[in-house]
Amino acid sequence: xxxxxxxxxxxxxxxxxxxxxxxxxxxxxxxxxxxxxxxxxxxxxxxxxxxxxxxxxxxxxxxxxxxxxxxxxxxxxxxxxxxxxxxxxxxxxxxxxxxxxxx
Numbered sequence: 412x413x414x415x416x417x418x419x420x421x422x423x424x425x426x427x428x429x430x431x432x433x434x435x436x437x438x439x440x441x442x443x444x445x446x447x448x449x450x451x452x453x454x455x456x457x458x459x460x461x462x463x464x465x466x467x468x469x470x471x472x473x474x475x476x477x478x479x480x481x482x483x484x485x486x487x488x489x490x491x492x493x494x495x496x497x498x499x500x501x502x503x504x505x506x507x508x509x510x511x512x513x514x
Contacts, residue, residue: 448506475500
């Protein structure tokens with residue numbers, strides 16, 4: 412019963428400890444909640460994906476699926492041991508650009 416009262420009070424900042432700490436963490440690090448992105452966990456992988464996106468023998472960009480196939484050929488897989496999906500490759504490219512804007 413008490414938890415039903417205290418938790419909403421904490422989230423509203425009535426105790427003055429939780430939200431200011433989150434705001435401070437967001438100012439310092441850019442984010443404080445949620446799962447870490449690939450750019451935060453493995454920046455070398457994201458840099459490799461960006462290089463593969465730019466490089467093509469006759470110019471232009473590789474597709475996201477081509478990048479995934481190239482990573483799989485090099486033996487780079489996701490946490491489950493499967494090739495990265497096109498959506499994962501796309502989020503790596505977007506997360507890197509978001510991190511660059513926050514810095």
